[in-house]
Amino acid sequence: MPSVTVRNVPEEVHRAIRVRAARHGRSVEAEMREILGDSVKPAHRLKLGSLLAEIGRKVKLTDEELVLFENMRDKNPARSASLE
Template sequence: MTQLIINNIDDNITKGLQARAAEHGRTVEEEARAILGDAVRPAPAAALPSGLGTRITKRFQGIGLSEQEAAAFELHGEEIKPAEFD
């Protein structure tokens, strides 16, 4: 494993890291390792934004659309036809 040394850390950051480590029952080193791991780990698929239609539906769900009207925003598996200009 690689060692990482960080110099000149502000005292408030050190105190905050110590407090956070105590809250999680870890050493300061373990807490710093967990924070760094969380910062660089890719987000799980569930946390990624949903499709455009789902986001539109959520945005406007309070305006009185029925389930059928709201479902019209989702086009999963449907062929998208280009606009015709005659």
């Protein structure tokens, strides 16, 4: 797993993270991972599968149509791109 070093963090910011970590029962490092993760992966992001299911409900697909789509779906995992 990659690691990151953050230099010149203001003392008041570091103190606030320490307090927040203590409230959550985590280390400062674990709290910082949580903060970073929350900031780049918001909880309310739109997921493609949910969007497609919502579209299907709106157009009122029948069970038979859903089975057709499921049978057409490629169930093999995608191959990695070759950069050579």
